[in-house]
Amino acid sequence: MQPEADFVIVGAGSAGCALAYRLSEDGRHSVIVIEYGGSDAGPLIQMPAALSIPMNMSLYDWGFSSEPEPHLGGRVLATPRGKVLGGSSSINGMVYVRGHARDYDHWAEAGAAGWSFADVLPYFRRMEDAAEGDPAWRGKGGPLHVQRGPRTNPLYRAFVEAGRQAGFEVTDDYNGAKQEGFGDMEQTIRLGRRWSAANAYLRPALKRRNVRLLRGFARRVVIENQRATGVEVELRGQIQVVKARREVIVAASSINSPKLLMLSGIGPAEQLRANGIRVVADRPGVGQNLQDHLEVYIQQESLKPITLNGRLGLVSRGLIGARWLAFKSGLGASNHFEAAAFVRSRAGVDYPDIQYHFLPAAIRYDGKLAAKGHGFQAHVGPMRSKSRGSVALRSPDPAEKPAIRFNYMSHPDDWTDFRHCVRLTREIFGQQAFDDFRGREISPGAGVETDDEIDAFIRDHVESAYHPCGTCRMGRAEDRGSVVDPTCRVIGVEGLRVADSSVFPRITNGNLNAPSIMVGEKVSDHVLGRAPLPPSNLEPWINPRWQASDR
Numbered sequence: 001m002q003p004e005a006d007f008v009i010v011g012a013g014s015a016g017c018a019l020a021y022r023l024s025e026d027g028r029h030s031v032i033v034i035e036y037g038g039s040d041a042g043p044l045i046q047m048p049a050a051l052s053i054p055m056n057m058s059l060y061d062w063g064f065s066s067e068p069e070p071h072l073g074g075r076v077l078a079t080p081r082g083k084v085l086g087g088s089s090s091i092n093g094m095v096y097v098r099g100h101a102r103d104y105d106h107w108a109e110a111g112a113a114g115w116s117f118a119d120v121l122p123y124f125r126r127m128e129d130a131a132e133g134d135p136a137w138r139g140k141g142g143p144l145h146v147q148r149g150p151r152t153n154p155l156y157r158a159f160v161e162a163g164r165q166a167g168f169e170v171t172d173d174y175n176g177a178k179q180e181g182f183g184d185m186e187q188t189i190r191l192g193r194r195w196s197a198a199n200a201y202l203r204p205a206l207k208r209r210n211v212r213l214l215r216g217f218a219r220r221v222v223i224e225n226q227r228a229t230g231v232e233v234e235l236r237g238q239i240q241v242v243k244a245r246r247e248v249i250v251a252a253s254s255i256n257s258p259k260l261l262m263l264s265g266i267g268p269a270e271q272l273r274a275n276g277i278r279v280v281a282d283r284p285g286v287g288q289n290l291q292d293h294l295e296v297y298i299q300q301e302s303l304k305p306i307t308l309n310g311r312l313g314l315v316s317r318g319l320i321g322a323r324w325l326a327f328k329s330g331l332g333a334s335n336h337f338e339a340a341a342f343v344r345s346r347a348g349v350d351y352p353d354i355q356y357h358f359l360p361a362a363i364r365y366d367g368k369l370a371a372k373g374h375g376f377q378a379h380v381g382p383m384r385s386k387s388r389g390s391v392a393l394r395s396p397d398p399a400e401k402p403a404i405r406f407n408y409m410s411h412p413d414d415w416t417d418f419r420h421c422v423r424l425t426r427e428i429f430g431q432q433a434f435d436d437f438r439g440r441e442i443s444p445g446a447g448v449e450t451d452d453e454i455d456a457f458i459r460d461h462v463e464s465a466y467h468p469c470g471t472c473r474m475g476r477a478e479d480r481g482s483v484v485d486p487t488c489r490v491i492g493v494e495g496l497r498v499a500d501s502s503v504f505p506r507i508t509n510g511n512l513n514a515p516s517i518m519v520g521e522k523v524s525d526h527v528l529g530r531a532p533l534p535p536s537n538l539e540p541w542i543n544p545r546w547q548a549s550d551r
Contacts, residue, residue, distance in 0.1 A: 003214060004243035005030040007527065008231050009251055010218045010260065012037070013087020014513050015500040016251035017197035018127065018520030021143065021205040023527060030210045032242055033202070034233055036217045037084035045090050046193045047324050049332045052367035054091040055466075060084040061091060064255055064404060071409040077464050079404055081253045085213075086198030088253065089513050092466070094194055094335045095357065096146045096186040097510025098124050098175045098518075100342075101540035102351045110505040111475030113486045114532060115522075117540065122533035123521045124514070130175075130186075136538060137176040143200040144517060145190035146175075149338030153306060155360040155376050155437060156339040160184075162431035163341055167551040169543065174342055178541035179509065180352050185340035188513065192328030197517060214242060219398040221248055221264040221496060223280050228496035247495050247527060251520065254502040258287040258391045258471040259402045261483070261498070266490060275396045281492035285481040289473045290389035291507040292406055293355070293465040295381035296418070296458060298425040299362040301439030302374040308336060308361035309374045336360065342509060343551070345382070345420050350546045353383045354421055355510055362442055364463075371442050378429070380421045381465060383509045386411035391471050408462070418462070419454045467512045469501035487526040488519075499523040 007023050009016045012035035024031045037060065040046070044053045045060065054060040064079040082088035101117035108116035121137075128139030131147040151157070163182030164170050171181035188195045205211045216233040222241055223229070230243040250257050261267055265280030267287060272279050302309075311320065311331060324332030336359055342352035362375025389406035409415060422444065429438060440446070444457040475482030477491050484503055490496040501516045508515050525532055545551075 002241060002243055003032060003212070004230070004245060005032040005212065006244070006246045007031045007249060008242050008244040008247075009033045009249045010231055011035065011087060011250070011252035011256070011500065012085050012198065012202055012213070013082060013251060013253060013500065014089045014197045014516035015520030015523070017086065017089075017201035017205070018517050019249055019251060019499060019524050019527075020211055021201040022521060022524030024205050024208050024211045027208065027210055029246070031205070032212050032214055034214050034216055034218050034231060034242060035085060036215070037082065037087075038215070040085040040090045040196065040198050043321065043325060045084070047321070047332050048094055048187070048189050048192070048194055048335045049320065049324070051093055051335055054084070055080045056366050062255070064401060067403055067405045069406065069408050071407070072462065073459050077406070077408070079255065079464065079468060080466055081255055085202060086196035088466075089188070089196040090194070090198060092513055093337060093511070094188045095337050095511040096175065096188050096514050098514050099508030099510055100179045100351050103506070103508040107474070107505045111479055111482060111486070112505055115474070115486065118535040118537065119532065120518055120522065121536040121538065123518045126533065127517055127521050133173040133176050137173070143204070144188060145195045145200070146186050147189055148184045148186055149334045149336070151184060151338045153360045155302070155306065156358065158433045158437060159339045159358040159378070159428075161433035162428045165431040165433055166428050168341070168343055169551070174340060177538065179342045180344065180541070180543055182341040183339070185337050185357065187335055187337070189333070189335065192324065192333035217398070218252065218260060219263065221250070221260065223264060223493060223496075226280065226492070227494040244495065247497060249523070249527065250496070250498045251500045253500055254290070254468045254471045255391055255402060255404060257498050257500055257502040259393065261286050261472065261490070262393050263396065263398055266493060271392060275393050277396055281490070283483050283491060285473050285483045287391040287471050288388070288481065289470040290391055290404070290406060290468060291385065291470045292408070293381055293383065293467040293507065294385070294408060294418075294462045295379045295465045296422065296462050297364070297377045297379055297443060298422065298429065299371060299375050299377040299442035300429050300434075301362075301371070301442055302376055302437050303439045304437055305374050306360070307374040307376055309363065309370055312363075312370055343424075344543070344546065345417060346550050347546070347548055349550070350542055352509060353417075354380065354424070355383055356380050356425075375442055376437070378425050379465070380425050382414065382417040382421060384507065385414050385417075387414055409458070415455060415458070418458050419451060422454050422457070465511070467507065469504040469507050469512055472498045472502035473505050474503040475505060488523045497523060497527065
């Protein structure tokens with residue numbers, strides 16, 4: 001029999017899992033979730049400290065990479081996306097950042113009516129089970145558990161104190177009223193395990209009789225008379241259609257969602273025709289507006305043997321793993337991103353545009369090239385790059401990976417912003433709080449001082465923070481650049497929505513898992529025709545000195 005349901009969701013990622021949970025909650029509607037990836041069971045995904053491993057495994061990652069980046073000397077950068085239950089929430093760094101209130105106000109101003117901060121805050125609260133924070137701002141009892149790390153390593157406190165000594169704000173909760181400042185970082189970890197969207201949302205949903213998971217490869221959305229009626233899926237070597245009685249919701253990532261729309265005839269007409277695809281809806285914005293965060297690692301030698309570099313040997317790692325397997329505790333139970341900062345780059349910027357992750361280790365994100373001896377590092381990068389890229393089809397073959405062109409560092413302001421990030425981090429590491437710990441600078445190193453030298457370091461060493469978004473932009477229906485309207489319906493096609501980070505008009509401050517889940521939560525109400533949650537009247541903290549100073 002042909003599988004069918006009221007709602008067919010493509011992708012069991014951050015937003016897709018939230019949608020499956022909410023659309024099936026009252027028991028009145030049937031839901032099928034299509035996911036190509038396999039199980040997220042096993043310690044490599046569930047152990048927080050192992051975060052660099054699944055991201056580099058073809059079993060769990062789609063294996064995307066950028067085209068050679070012209071402004072980075074032709075480098076090809078990895079673009080990992082989760083190919084597993086939970087999607088990228090099962091291979092990410094487990095960092096929880098909502099974004100700044102002003103990010104969402106910008107969305108609304110850009111045409112995403114109903115997505116201002118006042119509108120989205122109630123959805124963040126609904127999804128959260130926050131261990132700490134002001135209850136007016138934070139949620140309790142939601143599916144997604146959010147906690148803070150144990151912060152036992154003295155380097156975390158040194159980082160926050162160094163920010164204060166440099167004249168910056170400190171904050172009790174960057175996900176509350178005040179994002180700006182140095183403080184504790186939040187994690188999607190519960191009882192020592194990665195608390196992915198699969199653990200938080202999909203597993204509870206699958207216990208309901210009205211939710212079904214189909215393991216298959218989505219090839220295209222079936223559209224009849226300008227209405228989506230199902231999804232063509234390859235299941236166990238057979239191609240068949242999963243029928244949607246009410247709606248198809250594409251939640252396949254900022255890379256795969258535009259690809260799937262284009263394969264279905266929705267996108268820039270010229271590109272579709274060049275690939276021999278019949279044009280269903282000429283939407284030139286599909287695949288455009290691609291954004292990401294870049295970061296560099298500023299690494300410092302530690303004079304004291306207290307960093308995680310001393311725990312990277314086989315014996316140490318074995319003991320950490322054994323303790324985690326037995327008790328879900330110890331160093332295996334944290335992602336080790338336990339201190340953070342959001343700061344402004346200069347006077348005249350009204351809310352933070354630089355993010356810091358601090359790590360008491362000197363090591364690459366993928367776990368390779370650890371520094372010899374002991375070290376610590378800050379990941380730093382600008383939040384609102386002006387560079388824009390694209391996702392395009394290479395061919396009409398659904399199995400072929402798309403062409404991803406981020407166009408990183410194509411705007412001159414990005415270079416100015418990054419140089420400032422490098423120099424600012426050196427200023428922070430130079431504060432008295434680090435005097436007992438600070439050895440030589442490992443990276444960039446003492447020989448990198450001038451603008452040209454810093455630019456060369458950035459060109460050779462900048463890495464993606466793995467926050468791609470924006471390729472199915474939400475906006476006004478009459479805006480030719482918009483792909484979806486403010487209820488995330490695809491413009492020009494009935495019965496079809498997109499709900500994931502691809503709908504972001506502009507990238508938010510920080511990591512994107514939290515806003516992606518929020519999109520799934522909010523879109524579920526739009527799909528069900530429910531009145532949105534009542535808007536909040538809380539006002540975010542904005543630095544009173546923002547016009548005069550960066551701190």
